[in-house]
Amino acid sequence: MKKKIFIGTAIVLLGLVTLAAAGALGLYLWAARDLPSFKEITDYNPSLVTTVYARDGEVLGHFYRxxxxxxxxxxxxxxxxxxxxxxxxxxxxxxxxxxxxxxxxxxxxxxxxxxxxxxxxxxxxxxxxxxxxxxxxxxxxxxxxxxxxxxxxxxxxxxxxxxxxxxxxxxxxxxxxxxxxxxxxxxxxxxxxxxxxxxxxxxxxxxxxxxxxxxxxxxxxxxxxxxxxxxxxxxxxxxxxxxxxxxAPLEYTSMPDPSWKTGAYYLEEVRRWLVNYMSRENMGSMGITLDRYGEDAVYESGLHVYTAVDLDHQRAAEQAVRDGLIASTKRRGWRGPIKKLAPGEMAEFLSSQKDVLQKLASGEWVQAVVNKVSDSGAEVQFGNFEGWIPVKSMSWCREPDPKKAPEQVPAVSDARKVLAIGDVVWVSRADLDAMDDKDKKAFKPSAEGQVPLNLEQEPVVQGALVSLEPPTGEVRALVGGYDFQKSHFNRATQAHRQPGSAFKPIVYSAALDAGFTPASVVIDAPVEYRFGGRVWRPGNFENEFFGPTLFRTALVKSRNTVTVRIAERMGVDQIIRRAHSLGLDAEFPRNLSISLGSVAVTPYNLCEAYTAFARGGTAVEPRMVLAVKGAWGDDLFMSAPDVREAISPQNAYIMTNILEDVVQHGTGWRAKVLNRPVAGKTGTTNDEQDAWFMGFTPYLLTGVYVGFDQLTPMGRFETGSRAASPIWVQYRQAVEESYAPEEFPVPPDIVHVNIDLATGKVADGTGGESKFLPFMAGTQPMTSVIGAVPVGGNETGVSASPLSPEDLFKQF
The missing domain is CATH 1.10.3810.10 (Biosynthetic peptidoglycan transglycosylase-like)
Known part of the structure; x- marks a missing residue:
């Protein structure tokens, strides 16, 4: 009996075990019927932050989802x-x-x-x-x-x-x-x-x-x-x-994210380049296999991107552009308050302001509302504080006179002509330590506890700065506008604007190879071109003309009529070929207006063209991204200087020598403050719509552009010399000490001859201003006057590739 019970129990237990095993197997098969593959985890590839580094390893910014x-x-x-x-x-x-x-x-x-x-x-x-x-x-x-x-x-x-x-x-x-x-x-x-x-x-x-x-x-x-x-x-x-x-005490603080602060325009340009570079087609053509491409790769692949930006340069460049644009907008006078508040709106406005005193102390501007005005100044409120804006701080609010420079117009002497109660304005804290005793008295508060303030105005005019080292092409700083947070449009790389006279060095470089020399004499006089009842009369600034003029002097003094005559005599085709050999990628029409910089280019591209002068004949492509590595350190991109032959070393040296004279004796005079060899050229277009200064040394080339986004005159006196070169100078003064002074090297086959600047003859010591000018060996003058050299034509200056009347008037 016991045996039967044991056998029965064993059978039941076996059955239960079998059922349990079958149930477990069934449960397992049921659960495993649609399991995802886990093997992708073994190749762990999460969404990671891409980090962009400055040249010294400091983080410029991050891209991530x-x-x-x-x-x-x-x-x-x-x-x-x-x-x-x-x-x-x-x-x-x-x-x-x-x-x-x-x-x-x-x-x-x-x-x-x-x-x-x-x-x-x-x-x-x-x-x-x-x-x-x-x-x-x-x-x-x-x-x-x-x-x-x-x-x-x-x-x-x-x-x-x-x-x-x-x-x-x-x-x-x-x-x-x-x-x-x-x-x-x-x-x-x-x-x-x-x-x-x-x-x-x-x-x-x-x-x-x-x-x-x-x-x-x-x-x-x-x-x-x-x-x-x-x-x-x-x-x-x-x-x-x-x-x-x-x-242990716990102190909670977040590591600052530098993204979109210093170098925001530089960072955005790197981002755009990365998205394009990391395309499937590009990676595939190089045999690089990635799980992500394009924007996904940039925002998810954890790339390490090494750039050429120098943050000291970048900060200096941003401050210089900001200060220059503020100065430019003040020269055009007061545009009026940001807005006007009714009495019942002031309390709400003031209560919404946070950390205003701290912002002022750090150099930021804040908005303030005017609550009292007298002839001597205005009392304002911001947050829980009061401030005083003396009329001296409003001197720039003068009404512009198109016939006079701003400093020739009487300054504002009554604050009531500028501000009224309820006006909301920008203010900055006045730096009393930088003032003399006389100015300090003007900023003395009208009541105890008031903060001394300056009246400010945000610029509408925009600008750009590009700075690169010619030996390598590495871009040390790039600024694309006044404030990246308010406008992402990068005027350094995306704005195509007429360079005006900043294009002339390209014309004169082509002319050197077409037979002209620094001592060639060309007539500076009114010139007129007619076609079908239309007339084009290129003129000089202030419509002054100086008669027979040396080739060198025409560029130093930026004489338009001489430049047009030179372009006509050698033919615009040679100018176009020279522009393209220097790296300008614009389409140039066959008309004489291109010699005066009528074809729009970007500041970034014009800097590339100027590298041929700074490098002694070879041009180098600007480089922002130096290397890209994957999340695990694998090399995805490595750059090297992309150098190409552009002009002869002799041509480059002669042009650079003349452009040094532009700084010493011409419109680039502000750059003399560096007290070291500097070459440069200003540029100003019709009605002062665009202002440029391109300046360089052997170790650093910097281009500056200023202008409204919509083609609008900036004012009669807003030239390249006044609007653009001060920005250049402020930036370069901030970074120049990191470089040793360096002369432009003299290549072989250059001969220096002392030339009478009035006649173009070899100076004989009998009087008149003279200067040693460089010449390509064999082209230097001997004793006779070097006239306007005919090129492929005759003394009347007929071009070797004459323009048709239709071509002549295109874009005039």
């Missing part, structure tokens, strides 16, 4: 890893991907609660959930999660899995992974964290919002103490370490 920085396990403190394990999965290095005890414990709690409250997931399961499965809370998802976790552990090591987890986990504050979180909460890199700080981060995965240190510091502290307690219980830290960490 998820703020995540990839770090290796050996770059993290050991206690950081243990803190996360203590908080999330203490048995991580012992279990095979799932922790049965933890699952059972969670199941019991969920049954008691009547719903799913606790998951019991291991770190491996959390990775599966975040990378492969949905976040829904269900037993089916948990089963799939467990199956995939077990499989994953057979493909990856524990260290690989924890590395993925610590780089991928979301920790609040838009931070993914421990490196981003360390920067967001403690302003540090992950390898700089203390045990106390690491425990705060380890407490975040359970509920990043609930334990956010900024919003809920008490909850964050309680969670930190829990993590440290778990580490102590596991014997991963000593009692002394625990006590020290518990008592």
């Amino acid at each position: 998820e703020r995540r920085f990839l770090v290796q396990l050996d770059e993290m403190p050991d206690f950081l890893v243990k803190a996360f394990l203590a908080a999330e999965d203490r048995g991580f290095y012992e279990h095979p991907g799932i922790d049965v005890t933890a699952i059972f414990r969670a199941m019991v709690r969920n049954i008691r609660a009547g719903d799913i409250r606790q998951g019991g997931s291991t770190i491996t399961q959390q990775i599966i959930k975040r990378l492969l499965l949905t976040p829904e809370k269900s037993y089916e998802r948990k089963l799939k999660e467990a199956i995939l976790a077990y499989r994953l552990e057979s493909y990856l090591s524990k260290d690989d899995i924890i590395t993925i987890y610590l780089n991928h986990i979301y920790l609040g504050a838009r931070s993914y992974g421990v490196e981003a979180a360390a920067r967001s909460y403690f302003g540090k890199h992950v390898d700089e964290l203390s045990l106390a700080e690491a425990a705060v981060l380890a407490g975040l995965p359970q509920a990043p919002s609930r334990y956010d240190p900024y919003r809920n510091p008490q909850s964050a502290k309680a969670r930190q103490e829990y993590v440290l307690g778990q580490m102590l219980t596991a014997d991963w830290i000593t009692r002394e370490e625990y006590d020290e960490a518990i008592n």
